[in-house]
Amino acid sequence: MPAEIAHPTLTLNPVHDVNELLEYHFMINALLAGGIVAVMAGLVGWLTVMRRETFAGHTLSLMAFPGASGAALIGVPVAWGYFACCGAGALAISRFSDRATGSWDEESAGIGTVQALALALGFLFLSLYSGVLDSLESLLFGNPLGVSDGQVRTLAIVGAVVLLALGAVARPLLFASVDPDVADARGVPVKALSTAFLLLLGLAVAATSQITGPLLVFALLVMPAATAQAITPRPLVSLLLTVVLGLAVVWLGMSLAYFSVYPAACFITATAFAIYALARLHGTARRRRSDRRPPPAIAPQLPDGVIA
């Protein structure tokens, strides 16, 4: 946070506080970028949680590290390095993890190896270009309050591309995610869809790491989606809930960070985790209650077309 505005005070008067938040251009940029990223990461993350590809998501998020240090080494904008490395990482994971044919344990070994290679490369670039080490913290934990107009534009374009692409493949992708074998038998190109999804995941992750930093991407990618899926089993409702939660978490986290000295990523992660923990506790309590209640004597009437 720049030094000249380092002393905003929280007055607990909502109108005054919101006015103060929106007073500075950098804060509006941060909130805009956070909003774009929260929607994109929420939607992609929802599918990631359902497809159980969190490890792949995490590995892709670490691609930002060789991306950023490599970009610094050859002197191109950091964002280029992010996107290039995430794309390459997505292709490598899809090549290494033959989920359609191989077993899960082999997949996890393959992804782990890709991640180790990426980190080794990142460390090599970093030691070849010693200047980056000074900004290691912002490289690892992002700098959402320093987002430029250009970055907001880039994020908006990336977000639109990801949403359009997701919309285009939504139906077959959902089918292939829920039941890959049946989808394959019906002629759905499961393998190609899986690669396409990993590429979209790479794009979303590269964009998210500019807000939260590569290590805390899950705060927006996985936590809102997992919370929503823990609250309701209905797909559309939980998808909407994911987006709402993501937006709430990112805006609340950034606002809190504005009034304090700690990085925004801290608050975003803590808020997202608190909501997740509440949802899980609520779920456990509800399950206990329904366990104690005796089962209904007569099976409840189901609407037509629902298979009990």
Add this chain to the structure above:
Amino acid sequence: MFSQEFMLNALLAGTFVALACGVTGWFVVLRGQVFAGDALSHVAFPGALAAAAAGLDERVGLFAATVAMGGAIGVFGRRTFAIGTGGGARMAPVDDTSIGIVFTFILGLGVFFLTLFSMGSGGGTGIQAAHTLFGSIFGLSSRAALLAAVIALAVTLCTVAIARPLLFASVAPEVAAARGVPTRLLGVGFLAILGVVVAEASQVVGALLLLGLLAAPAGAAQRLARSPLAGIGLSAALAVGAMWGGLLLSYAIPSLPPGSSIVAVAVAIYYGARMLT
């Protein structure tokens, strides 16, 4: 090369840490728990930072964080979940989402500690964070190297001691449970052992790079070897080989950091095994 003391220390610690990573890594890959190992390596960093903030030895925090996280994953995580239907159903690791969420939260705490730190003492934290994340095998004292070797050997022996029931419980958990094998206890115990390995290895190759030693040699051995015993042996041999090869490489090319070259050799071995089979 062998007249340099730092090189001898690196070889001593490196060999035994690689041995431990190779042996436990084989079970990690077999049980599909590479992500759990990865999560453990990430909590090592906030653990070390928290200990440093509290004025304790960094290693206390490192071991406490990884062993506690390992135990937590073992106790709270269900291991598998059926995906797909009928005969084609495969078992998928179910706790990946919760593992990811918990370690992100702990990393968030790490950021908090780091900020707390840099406000207190200023300067040097970036370098220190880099050491915790990437290790400094060429900077080990002979005492530290000996200690690392002894701990690594001890955890290797622990893993070998529970190898038979662990193998049974990993391959056929239901049958093993029916035969009276304490599968859940074994799972928790194995993750605790893994926690020690991760804490140990993160000091040598660094928290972020140890995954290469854990996953790549074991992944290669899973593809190449037919029997479990041969697999464990091969995995250990490949891990030690990667360690030696990496150390030699970075000794020959000084601008190449040892962590990077060790992982590069390990990944090359894994890729070679994939090409062969």
